[in-house]
Amino acid sequence: xxxxxxxxxxxxxxxxxxxxxxxxxxxxxxxxxxxxxxxxxxxxxxxxxxxxxxxxxxxxxxxxxxxxxxxxxxxxxxxxxxxxxxxxxxxxxxxxxxxxxxxxxxxxxxxxxxxxxxxxxxxxxxxxxxxxxxxxxxxxxxxxxxxxxxxxxxxxxxxxxxxxxxxxxxxxxxxxxxxxxxxxxxxxxxxxxxxxxxxxxxxxxxxxxxxxxxxxxxxxxxxxxxxxxxxxxxxxxxxxxxxxxxxxxxxxxxxxxxxxxxxxxxxxxxxxxxxxxxxxxxxxxxxxxxxxxxxxxxxxxxxxxxxxxxxx
Amino acid sequence: xxxxxxxxxxxxxxxxxxxxxxxxxxxxxxxxxxxxxxxxxxxxxxxxxxxxxxxxxxxxxxxxxxxxxxxxxxxxxxxxxxxxxxxxxxxxxxxxxxxxxxxxxxxxxxxxxxxxxxxxxxxxxxxxxxxxxxxxxxxxxxxxxxxxxxxxxxxxxxxxxxxxxxxxxxxxxxxxxxxxxxxxxxxxxxxxxxxxxxxxxxxxxxxxxxxxxxxxxxxxxxxxxxxxxxxxxxxxxxxxxxxxxxxxxxxxxxxxxxxxxxxxxxxxxxxxxxxxxxxxxxxxxxxxxxxxx
Numbered sequence: 279x280x281x282x283x284x285x286x287x288x289x290x291x292x293x294x295x296x297x298x299x300x301x302x303x304x305x306x307x308x309x310x311x312x313x314x315x316x317x318x319x320x321x322x323x324x325x326x327x328x329x330x331x332x333x334x335x336x337x338x339x340x341x342x343x344x345x346x347x348x349x350x351x352x353x354x355x356x357x358x359x360x361x362x363x364x365x366x367x368x369x370x371x372x373x374x375x376x377x378x379x380x381x382x383x384x385x386x387x388x389x390x391x392x393x394x395x396x397x398x399x400x401x402x403x404x405x406x407x408x409x410x411x412x413x414x415x416x417x418x419x420x421x422x423x424x425x426x427x428x429x430x431x432x433x434x435x436x437x438x439x440x441x442x443x444x445x446x447x448x449x450x451x452x453x454x455x456x457x458x459x460x461x462x463x464x465x466x467x468x469x470x471x472x473x474x475x476x477x478x479x480x481x482x483x484x485x486x487x488x489x490x491x492x493x494x495x496x497x498x499x500x501x502x503x504x505x506x507x508x509x510x511x512x513x514x515x516x517x518x519x520x521x522x523x524x525x526x527x528x529x530x531x532x533x534x535x536x537x538x539x540x541x542x543x544x545x546x547x548x549x550x551x552x553x554x555x556x557x558x559x560x561x562x563x564x565x566x567x568x569x570x571x572x573x574x575x576x577x578x579x580x581x582x583x584x585x586x587x588x589x590x
Numbered sequence: 591x592x593x594x595x596x597x598x599x600x601x602x603x604x605x606x607x608x609x610x611x612x613x614x615x616x617x618x619x620x621x622x623x624x625x626x627x628x629x630x631x632x633x634x635x636x637x638x639x640x641x642x643x644x645x646x647x648x649x650x651x652x653x654x655x656x657x658x659x660x661x662x663x664x665x666x667x668x669x670x671x672x673x674x675x676x677x678x679x680x681x682x683x684x685x686x687x688x689x690x691x692x693x694x695x696x697x698x699x700x701x702x703x704x705x706x707x708x709x710x711x712x713x714x715x716x717x718x719x720x721x722x723x724x725x726x727x728x729x730x731x732x733x734x735x736x737x738x739x740x741x742x743x744x745x746x747x748x749x750x751x752x753x754x755x756x757x758x759x760x761x762x763x764x765x766x767x768x769x770x771x772x773x774x775x776x777x778x779x780x781x782x783x784x785x786x787x788x789x790x791x792x793x794x795x796x797x798x799x800x801x802x803x804x805x806x807x808x809x810x811x812x813x814x815x816x817x818x819x820x821x822x823x824x825x826x827x828x829x830x831x832x833x834x835x836x837x838x839x840x841x842x843x844x845x846x847x848x849x850x851x852x853x854x855x856x857x858x859x860x861x862x863x864x865x866x867x868x869x870x871x872x873x874x875x876x877x878x879x880x881x882x883x
Contacts, residue, residue, distance in 0.1 A: 421755050425753060426753040427881065535603040
């Protein structure tokens with residue numbers, strides 16, 4: 279099964295208020311899975327990156343630079359981050375912004391999510407706007423000696439339902455990036471993306487600061503009780519709706535552990551977004567707790583996420 | 591980083607049954623006390639504990655019988671053994687920290703400080719919680735004392751990670767156990783509300799009190815709900831309900847193989863055999879397994 283094609287079929291674009299009922303979506307998926315298996319032998323989670331994730335001759339290449347940062351909002355933490363600047367960027371026009379949690383997993387051109395290739399290709403085809411990517415690793419409080427562990431802040435930073443990570447972006451990282459590049463202040467032009475705990479973090483950033491970020495991509499998001507994330511579906515249902523655009527992906531074989539079932543958590547959040555009238559998209563695969571499906575559909579997710587913006 | 595997550599998940603996330611043994615449950619060790627606290631284990635796995643209002647320190651003998659180790663203990667609360675073999679005690683009734691030798695002779699370690707619980711590191715540094723003044727003390731090996739943190743609602747249990755790089759302080763009035771990085775001079779930095787506990791309905795706080803570690807660096811915290819066990823990333827993955835519906839004050843591993851979990855729960859003390867072994871902070875620090883994120 280061609281992941282690109284299956285994604286297009288499973289996840290047609292739709293306008294706000296015109297959402298596909300989950301039950302119909304589920305039926306569609308089971309039919310597609312059935313035909314997928316009957317026509318082509320395909321193992322579960324056998325997703326491959328498509329052409330938009332590869333480099334192509336004649337497509338201008340953006341530039342990736344690496345930085346490090348010591349935080350005050352997450353006291354004592356140190357981390358690496360990267361900034362991707364597309365070849366089409368010009369100081370004369372503020373660029374759109376997309377922030378990635380677990381940044382190091384997204385910056386390579388020949389492994390992981392291959393975001394530089396995807397951005398190069400989609401920006402070149404004008405399927406997404408000229409966008410600066412900021413890829414941030416989670417913080418670590420370094421150990422005093424080699425006989426000790428550093429304090430790994432990842433779950434604290436990503437799984438906590440508060441505005442702390444959003445403030446870290448707005449008060450620490452983005453002012454640094456803005457010293458060299460002009461970023462749009464239009465919240466519709468600012469997106470956050472992540473996988474697993476980085477996925478729920480993407481949602482939390484936009485949820486806490488819709489005045490700053492309105493576009494979210496979550497792959498295999500941890501909407502489970504690591505640090506309270508299982509509460510989001512009910513919070514979304516009850517809270518005055520926020521102007522967010524949310525793309526969710528999860529696999530039917532995602533993990534089921536003490537914190538909850540990832541697949542049920544994602545279905546629950548998708549149902550809540552539908553209930554509350556959000557502009558959202560939920561793509562279901564058959565993978566486990568893996569970035570493979572997300573990697574394969576990232577270009578389509580970006581086209582869906584930015585479709586309003588490129589039309590401007 | 592996503593790849594790191596996947597590889598660690600392959601080892602299997604923790605679960606309740608990892609810690610429990612089939613057929614094992616809480617056994618009553620002793621009863622009839624006014625308020626039990628401060629369970630501490632010596633190098634032979636012998637457990638001592640305090641009965642605060644009765645001003646006694648008790649000792650659980652190898653045959654399981656409870657004897658009196660010391661009397662007139664000055665309201666002694668938290669206890670902890672040091673690498674010198676002495677039993678350190680928070681004598682809050684006398685506003686001092688003392689240490690007992692094997693014959694229960696006491697010597698003064700520090701004076702003019704309020705205290706609740708304490709921990710003694712392998713190097714001999716002492717950290718003491720002072721909930722009355724909402725602060726944490728550091729007493730160095732020269733016995734000089736200094737306030738190293740202020741501002742928690744009720745700093746209570748205090749422990750070191752198995753590698754002794756971080757200090758953890760339970761705040762009874764909040765939802766959290768706080769994590770601090772220990773600087774070379776013993777001062778604290780990088781304070782964070784790192785371990786998020788469950789608060790039962792009808793309460794506004796966790797009631798976090800005593801704490802202990804197992805060798806996989808899981809943190810056991812006594813709370814309103816029971817013993818909540820957190821992984822290294824700060825997330826509760828196990829809850830052991832209380833053996834009786836009274837204040838659950840403190841917890842420690844003991845026994846010759848360090849695999850019995852002892853609970854001080856108001857008038858009674860209990861123990862339970864676990865599929866886990868405890869850590870004694872006076873012994874050499876060690877590097878536990880790499881945390882799962």
